[in-house]
Amino acid sequence: MKKPVYLDYAATTPVDPAVAEEMIKYLTPDGVFGNPASRSHGFGWQAEAAVEAARGQVASLIHADPREIVWTSGATESDNLAIKGAVIGREKAHVVTSAIEHKAVVDTCQWLETRGVEVTWLEPGSDGVVLPEQVFEALRPETVLVSLMLVNNELGSVNDIAAIGKELRDRGVLFHVDAAQAAGKLPVDVTELSVDLMALSGHKVYGPKGVGALYVRRSPDVRIEAQIHGGGHERGMRSGTLPTHQIVGMGKAFAIAQNNLDDEARLLESLRALFLQGLSGLSGVTLNGSEASRVPGIVNLSFDGVDAESLMLGLRNLAVSSGSACASATIEPSYVLRGIGLSDEQAHRALRFSVGRYTTPDEIAFASAQIVDVVTRLRAVR
Structure with missing residues (x-):
C-alpha cells in the first residue's frame, strides 16, 4: 500500500531532522540534562545557557528582544496567558475579538464572558479577513484588549495586523496576536506590527510539540498576571521547570525557518x-x-x-x-x-x-x- x-x-x-539531532543533546546522561533553574552547579548553568540561546533564536525570527520571550507549553497556553493575564483583575473590562479565531482564543473569551467581561465578536468578510475599521468601531473607553490572529488556521487568510496595531497603540489598547500559523511562513516583525502580545508554537514550525512562547512587549512595559504559579520562573509570568530539550528544539526550528x-x-x-x-x-x-x-x-x-x-x-x-x-x-x-x-x-x-x-x-x-x-x-x- x-x-x-x-x-x-x-x-x-514533522520535526526537522536537524532539530531532533539537536534535541537529543539535552536528554541523555552525557548531555546537558540539568535544570535551567539550578544556579549552584555547572549542569544548571549549561542548561540555562542553552535556554537563553534558544530564547534569542525565537526572538530573532519575530525581531524581538530575547527578554520579551516567555516560554510556555504551546500557543494555546500562550493565548490563555495573554488574554486572561491582561484582563483578569480589572474592575471593568471589554475585549474585542473575532468569531473565527482559534479555539484557544474563542474558548478563553467565552470563559471570560461567564465572569462578567464583555466581549465584542467581530464578523469577518466572506474572505475571512477582519477589516481594521471593524476593530476601531468596536472600541470603547473600557476596552482593555483586542485579540486577532495573523493567519487563520483553517483558511490561511491574513489580517492587516500592522494597520490595526498602529491605531491601537495610539489609543493605548493592548493588542494580542496569535501568530502560530504565521511564524516561519511570513515575515513577522513585532515592532512594525505594533503588537503587545504574540503567541507562538514550536510544532507548527518543524519543532517539537509541547513547547511554545509568548512575546510580551517590554518598552513600554506590558504587565500580565501569571496563570501558573510556583517558583516565579520566566520573570514571574509562567512558573514551572523549563523543558530544555523542547526549548532548544523550538529555537533551532525557528533559526532554520528564519534562514529559509x-x-x-x-x-x-x-x-x-x-x-x-x-x-x-x-x-x-x-x-x-x-x-x-x-x-x-x-x-x-x-x-x-x-x-x-x-x-x-x-x-x-x-x-x-x-x-x-x-x-x-x-x-x-x-x-x-x-x-x-x-x-x-x-x-x-x-x-x-x-x-x-x-x-x-x-x-x-x-x-x-x-x-x-x-x-x-x-x-x-x-
Missing part, C-alpha cells in the same frame, strides 16, 4: 499552484478564504455535491482535514466557515489542504488526481 501523502501541515509539522523564509515561501506557493492546477478540470470547486491576502501553504476548498466526510473516507491515501485539529472532536460544521457566511451544508463540503517543507510535486500530482477521481465517483452515485 502506498504511503499516505501528508497534506495537513496546518495541524502539525523566502525559499520556503516560494516552494509552498509553487506547490499550491500545482495543486490547484491539478484540480482545474473539476467543476464545482470553491475556494474558501482570501485569494489576495493569504499564506501559500493552506487551501480550503468546498466541493459541490460531495460531503467532506465521505470525501475524506474515499481519499484513503491522503491525510487532510475538514477543519482545525483543535476542533476535530466534534461533527459540527466548522465554526470558521460558518463565521464567513457559509451555510451548514456548504461548510460540510469543505476540506483543508495544507502543504509544507517536505511535500513533493509528485505527492501533489498524486493527491490532485485522487481528489478528482473520488469526487467524480461520489457525484456519480448521488
Whole structure:
C-alpha cells in the first residue's frame, strides 16, 4: 500500500531532522540534562545557557528582544496567558475579538464572558479577513484588549495586523496576536506590527510539540498576571521547570525557518499552484478564504455535491482535514466557515489542504488526481 501523502501541515509539522539531532543533546546522561533553574552547579548553568540561546533564536525570527520571550507549553497556553493575564483583575473590562479565531482564543473569551467581561465578536468578510475599521468601531473607553490572529488556521487568510496595531497603540489598547500559523511562513516583525502580545508554537514550525512562547512587549512595559504559579520562573509570568530539550528544539526550528523564509515561501506557493492546477478540470470547486491576502501553504476548498466526510473516507491515501485539529472532536460544521457566511451544508463540503517543507510535486500530482477521481465517483452515485 502506498504511503499516505501528508497534506495537513496546518495541524502539525514533522520535526526537522536537524532539530531532533539537536534535541537529543539535552536528554541523555552525557548531555546537558540539568535544570535551567539550578544556579549552584555547572549542569544548571549549561542548561540555562542553552535556554537563553534558544530564547534569542525565537526572538530573532519575530525581531524581538530575547527578554520579551516567555516560554510556555504551546500557543494555546500562550493565548490563555495573554488574554486572561491582561484582563483578569480589572474592575471593568471589554475585549474585542473575532468569531473565527482559534479555539484557544474563542474558548478563553467565552470563559471570560461567564465572569462578567464583555466581549465584542467581530464578523469577518466572506474572505475571512477582519477589516481594521471593524476593530476601531468596536472600541470603547473600557476596552482593555483586542485579540486577532495573523493567519487563520483553517483558511490561511491574513489580517492587516500592522494597520490595526498602529491605531491601537495610539489609543493605548493592548493588542494580542496569535501568530502560530504565521511564524516561519511570513515575515513577522513585532515592532512594525505594533503588537503587545504574540503567541507562538514550536510544532507548527518543524519543532517539537509541547513547547511554545509568548512575546510580551517590554518598552513600554506590558504587565500580565501569571496563570501558573510556583517558583516565579520566566520573570514571574509562567512558573514551572523549563523543558530544555523542547526549548532548544523550538529555537533551532525557528533559526532554520528564519534562514529559509523566502525559499520556503516560494516552494509552498509553487506547490499550491500545482495543486490547484491539478484540480482545474473539476467543476464545482470553491475556494474558501482570501485569494489576495493569504499564506501559500493552506487551501480550503468546498466541493459541490460531495460531503467532506465521505470525501475524506474515499481519499484513503491522503491525510487532510475538514477543519482545525483543535476542533476535530466534534461533527459540527466548522465554526470558521460558518463565521464567513457559509451555510451548514456548504461548510460540510469543505476540506483543508495544507502543504509544507517536505511535500513533493509528485505527492501533489498524486493527491490532485485522487481528489478528482473520488469526487467524480461520489457525484456519480448521488
